[in-house]
Each structure stands twice: as C-alpha cells, then as structure tokens.
Amino acid sequence: xxxxxxxxxxxxxxxxxxxxxxxxxxxxxxxxxxxxxxxxxxxxxxxxxxxxxxxxxxxxxxxxxxxxxxxxxxxxxxxxxxxxxxxxxxxxxxxxxxxxxxxxxxxxxxxxxxxxxxxxxxxxxxxxxxxxxxxxxxxxxxxxxxxxxxxxxxxxxxxxxxxxxxxxxxxxxxxxxxxxxxxxxxxxxxxxxxxxxxxxxxxxxxxxxxxxxxxxxxxxxxxxxxxxxxxxxxxxxxxxxxxxxxxxxxxxxxxxxxxxx
Amino acid sequence: xxxxxxxxxxxxxxxxxxxxxxxxxxxxxxxxxxxxxxxxxxxxxxxxxxxxxxxxxxxxxxxxxxxxxxxxxxxxxxxxxxxxxxxxxxxxxxxxxxxxxxxxxxxxxxxxxxxxxxxxxxxxxxxxxxxxxxxxxxxxxxxxxxxxxxxxxxxxxxxxxxxxxxxxxxxxxxxxxxxxxxxxxxxxxxxxxxxxxxxxxxxxxxxxxxxxxxxxxxxxxxxxxxxxxxxxxxxxxxxxxxxxxxxxxxxxxxxxxxxxx
DNA sequence: CCGCTTCAATAGTGTTATCAATAGGGCGGT
DNA sequence: ACCGCCCTATTGATAACACTATTGAAGCGG
Numbered sequence: 326x327x328x329x330x331x332x333x334x335x336x337x338x339x340x341x342x343x344x345x346x347x348x349x350x351x352x353x354x355x356x357x358x359x360x361x362x363x364x365x366x367x368x369x370x371x372x373x374x375x376x377x378x379x380x381x382x383x384x385x386x387x388x389x390x391x392x393x394x395x396x397x398x399x400x401x402x403x404x405x406x407x408x409x410x411x412x413x414x415x416x417x418x419x420x421x422x423x424x425x426x427x428x429x430x431x432x433x434x435x436x437x438x439x440x441x442x443x444x445x446x447x448x449x450x451x452x453x454x455x456x457x458x459x460x461x462x463x464x465x466x467x468x469x470x471x472x473x474x475x476x477x478x479x480x481x482x483x484x485x486x487x488x489x490x491x492x493x494x495x496x497x498x499x500x501x502x503x504x505x506x507x508x509x510x511x512x513x514x515x516x517x518x519x520x521x522x523x524x525x526x527x528x529x530x531x532x533x534x535x536x537x538x539x540x541x542x543x544x545x546x547x548x549x550x551x552x553x554x555x556x557x558x559x560x561x562x563x564x565x566x567x568x569x570x571x572x573x574x575x576x577x578x579x580x581x582x583x584x585x586x
Numbered sequence: 587x588x589x590x591x592x593x594x595x596x597x598x599x600x601x602x603x604x605x606x607x608x609x610x611x612x613x614x615x616x617x618x619x620x621x622x623x624x625x626x627x628x629x630x631x632x633x634x635x636x637x638x639x640x641x642x643x644x645x646x647x648x649x650x651x652x653x654x655x656x657x658x659x660x661x662x663x664x665x666x667x668x669x670x671x672x673x674x675x676x677x678x679x680x681x682x683x684x685x686x687x688x689x690x691x692x693x694x695x696x697x698x699x700x701x702x703x704x705x706x707x708x709x710x711x712x713x714x715x716x717x718x719x720x721x722x723x724x725x726x727x728x729x730x731x732x733x734x735x736x737x738x739x740x741x742x743x744x745x746x747x748x749x750x751x752x753x754x755x756x757x758x759x760x761x762x763x764x765x766x767x768x769x770x771x772x773x774x775x776x777x778x779x780x781x782x783x784x785x786x787x788x789x790x791x792x793x794x795x796x797x798x799x800x801x802x803x804x805x806x807x808x809x810x811x812x813x814x815x816x817x818x819x820x821x822x823x824x825x826x827x828x829x830x831x832x833x834x835x836x837x838x839x840x841x842x843x844x845x846x847x
Numbered sequence: 848c849c850g851c852t853t854c855a856a857t858a859g860t861g862t863t864a865t866c867a868a869t870a871g872g873g874c875g876g877t
Numbered sequence: 878a879c880c881g882c883c884c885t886a887t888t889g890a891t892a893a894c895a896c897t898a899t900t901g902a903a904g905c906g907g
Contacts (some may be wrong), residue, residue, distance in 0.1 A: 333869095335890070336640065360859065370891045372633060375859085379597065379637045380644045383670070391859040392899035405756035406667035409644070422752075430753040433698045437690070491683070492691040495666035594898095596861070621888065631862045636888085652888040653870040 349417035440537035442487035458529035610678035700805035701798035703748035719790035
C-alpha cells in the first residue's frame, strides 16, 4: 500500500536507511557522521552520500559543516511536516506517538476545513462529494475494507481540497497516511461502524446543503471519535499491533477498534 | 529579521534563486529544466546543480528523470509545509494568498493547542508563560513594536510547544513567519490594540488556571480577529500585486491594521 | 599561570572528466 | 495505422583532485 520513496536512485536508497534510523532516534542528537563513513558504510560514491545529506539537511534532520561533519539536530528542530519524515516515523518505534500527533492535527484542521468547504464548494463539487460518500458507505457495508479505505481517503482529501486553503489541502497526504496506517495495523473493525458512516453522510449532506456549522460539527464528531479511540484505547503498541488484551473484534468494549475516520 | 537560508554554500545560492522563481510560478507546471542549462545559467558545476535539484525534488517542487530533464510539478503536489517553501512564497507575488492560508491554519490549530496546554503544562511552565505575557504587554504598551513582536512570537511558540503535540510545535516556525511578516509589511497598528493584549492575558491566565475551554475560546478570539482583518480589510499590500480592486492602504475602513495576534 | 596568536590537521565544498543507464521519440516494418 | 526496435539526449554515478573553512593545540608573550 504505502509506496516507499523511489528506490530507483542510489541516494534514495541511502536515505531509506539513514532517514528512518535518525527518525527513530538511533543516532541523536549531536551524533556526528562523517561523509567518508557514509561512503564506506553504504558502499556509494561521495557524490551520492552528499546528495543524501543535502536532503536530510533540507528536512533539518542534520547540519553539515566543514571540519565538524554531519551532525544530527535535536528533534525539536526537525521539519515534522515533511511527508517523508512522517512516513519514517510511522514506520518506526515512534509510530503511536506520531499517530497521536497526527490525529490531534486532524482534529484541529478537518472540522474548519469542512466548514470552509460548505461555504465555497460549487454545485458540481457538492454533488460529486455526495456521490463519493454514497459509494463509500456502500463499499463499507459490503465489508470491502480495502475499497472502503480508498474511498474514505478520497472523501477526506476532497474536503480538504474544497476548503480552498492550500495548507489544508497539503495535509491530505498526511491524512491518507494516517487512515492507511490504521487499517494496515488492524485498528479498524471488520466492517465500519454504522455511526461513523452516518456521520460521514451528515458531513456530505451539510456541505451539500451549504451548512458550515453542521458540517463542522459532524466532522468534529468523526475526528473526536478517532482521537478518543486512540487516547482512551491506550497505547496498544509496543511492536506493530494491538498490545496486551488485544480485544476480540467481536467484543468491542469501550475503546476497542471503533472509528472509521 | 528574516534570516535568509545560509548563503554559505553554493547550492544554497542556486536554490535561493531557483526556489523563489518556481514558487512564484514563473516556471510552471511541466516546465522542463536541463541540468546543463542550470550549470550554464548559474555558472556552477554539475555536482552543485544536482544538489540543488535534489533539494527541490525533496520538496516535491520538481521531478528529475533521465532523458526528460527536471520537470516542475503542479502546485497541488508541492510540500506546502516546508518552511523554506513557505518563506519563498511569502517573499513572492503569492504572499497575500500564502498569508491567508497560514492564518487559516493558525485559526484551526492554535485554539486546540491552547486548550491542550491548559491541560498539560506544569506549574513552572504556567508561571513562565504568565510572566512572558506580562512582559509582552508591558513592551507593547511602551510602543516598542520590535520587542513586542519578539515576545509575541515567543508567546505563541511557547503555547504550541506546551500543547504536547509535535505537529503543533512544528508550526511555531510558521507562526513566527506570519507574525514577523505582518509587522514587516506594516499590517500592524503603531501600538498593539488593548483588546488584543487583553485577550492574550486571558489566554495566559486560563492556561495558568487549567481552564482548557477558556483558553481555547480566548485564543480563538485572537486568531479570528486576525483572520477577519485579513479577509475583510483586503490586502493592504506593500508588495507587488494587490488583487483586483485592491483597496487604498490609506483609507482603512473596517478592518484596517487592527490585530496583535 | 593565563590568554592571545598562529599554525596545521581535518573535515566538508566545489570542479572536472568519464562512463553507465534510462527513456522518449523517430524510423521502419508489417 | 499500429507495433516494436534502435538511437541518442539527458540524468545517474564514480573517481580524483584542488580549495576552504573550522577547530584544536602548540607556541608566544604578558
């Protein structure tokens, strides 16, 4: 599912090892690499190593200075919105923490985005959104989780795009990553909850009807549900999937896999 | 004030020309550069040109492929959260549009961040925040705009940091950019409005008192005021392009420079 | 004994030359 | 008209070298 960054070029392959390692905190902060060390470790030319460092530098993961070498910066200075860095963190031990942060961001942004969409979307766009929601609900009820995920992502992305705010739209990739990550790690019930589907329909029809406040409230309900599932359900983490007492999908107590993003 | 990105290295100097040009839409989308073209145009070696391209590629401004060259991607695919790209856009003709987007983002994020800070901050952190606010207000009343700006930035940054959310904290640089950009372009009144100062005090004391909802509401009042000033007052823009029907900066109707975000 | 200056070792920075690999477009065949 | 092959433009990668900034320590003087 999650397409890893082009392993076609060599410097990207170096990045694919170095980036996650740094993002996971295996080196840091103030750990120092030397270019020659990277050259030897990865068996690549100096040029390639330098290109990789340039990219890491542009994400503010490292600084490169003469005589000093390539120094890892403290986490607080990283460009945490860089999609690549987000993916690296989602792939590593910081996954749960990263998911929490991202959901907090979603909770903040998506409701206002839905409100803005309700104000700005054109007639065709509203119709298309409603149609999208319908297909999503149908797919969900059919139990086609993969298809549902795809449409769910499309739904949220479309709303962010319709908000008319570049920055909101720029988060659509992040949202996709979160949603995909959730199903990928079995945090989803086998079939989306009817309540969640219902809320999505409310969002769609509120935007269709030009009701910003309703759209905002409905979207807030959706994202808050997810946040609660993640915060309350507790860090069922450790490794990759549900932790101690991984609840049987059938018996969903309070905090079981519940949301449908 | 706005520290330009290290012009120490050569590839950064290339970036400093190429990046803003692309961000401004001077080449766009599907425009194709050739590496040799860049080498000739900037008088640098192939290595340096490639490093610059690598960075642009990591921001998703371009894709580089054999035989094809370096192709500019459509704006919708850019990493709009990249701090460097934000600065480039703020420096160019898209400045007003960019400011609007960023303010929308602030309006979405800062209130929840304030709420979270009210829940999570430690006793010392609360005290420090209150103190910070006091100094800010004093500086503002004294009419020291530059000092006020600095403390205002520090105030908002601190709250984002105290939210306990990496992503929120990651926006502090962006917020700083917006606030700095505002005074830099004379969108600020000569002395901060008392109402704005009062709201800041409310935020600080609500966080200090552990009242998330109050903190959220007060912060919302602050950012909404700014948003209204920007949307309503229209771009009293010192830059190159006001939109069609750009209002005369002298005649500040409802929504002249008013806020103190 | 402390502090300033000087110097040299040590990285990254930048250049050039050269070869390999890829992919787009044209050419020819069917 | 369509398909597939080949040609070549352009990026990808390597190597070897000269340049430069930084820093830490030696040396000098107060």
